[in-house]
Amino acid sequence: FLLRLCADDVSAPRPRPSRRRARPPANPARLALPRRTAWLLAPVPEAVAAAGQLRALLADPELQRRIGEEPRLGRILRPLCRCLGVKLPAPLRLPPRPPRQSGRDAAAPRPSRRVPALAPLPRRFRPPAACAPPPRRNRAPPGR
Template identity: 55%
Template sequence: MTIAARFAAIIEGLCRAVAARGAKGAFGPASQPLVILLWSRLRRMAARFAILAEGAPKPRPRARRAGPRKRVRGPDLPRRRAWLLAPVPEATAAASQLRALLDDPQARALIAADPRFARLLRPLCRALFRRPPAIPAPPAPARPAAPRHRAVPATAAPHAAAAPPATPPLFHPPPAIA
């Protein structure tokens, strides 16, 4: 079984557990939006993982839009560590399976080869683990090198004859009245 198929199976089991517990009200009285958001993000995560595992090309840089963008914010998932374990006890099984998957040498090599895997897995690990497994951080973006000053050759004579540019006087006297 491939790494992507194992990940998809883990996400499938987690989606079933989330849907079953959400139907029973495990996420609170108005839990439907949260369950739908979590379920859709998990599905999207599994699909994205499969695409990346197949060797998706790097995305092309997009042109930036002028002006501020208005972002419509809907409900968001909690951000604290292991938040999914309390309302969905079945998530502990998914967490142990995910940890075993991430300890696999093939999975480690796959994740280390492409930083997009780390960005994809980090929110899931935060939701399932109190102490998430070590996922390599993406490399820092390359910045252009700072311009260096040109070195003056030792054989060149300093320009002692050149006078500094004349500075205008700070105070101008008033014109003489005749």
């Protein structure tokens, strides 16, 4: 697919329908690949050679121009660079994502968690002194 994409043998993608589909429930038995950088180099020693070849391929100015024209190449090469530990060239880097907004409206002020100081109660509403907790005293640790 990568070679066909570079050779212009692949047609433009068809537009997808805009309706949202319900996601199927997550399958815990599904294989999850590691997400850290260069994870493939430890279990597959031959991947070091592939990483070197990928670096040489990405240094080619023709491929860099092609990546700028065809975003599908980036979707193929970015995960490959990540698993082989190859630094992404400028044409492959994505712009930074905007900060995520919570479910609440961003313009609405957030409620303060600080409790405002209350005025003392009038004397008739105060509990009797017998109900008040004993005053706390600072004591030296035992053994002094």
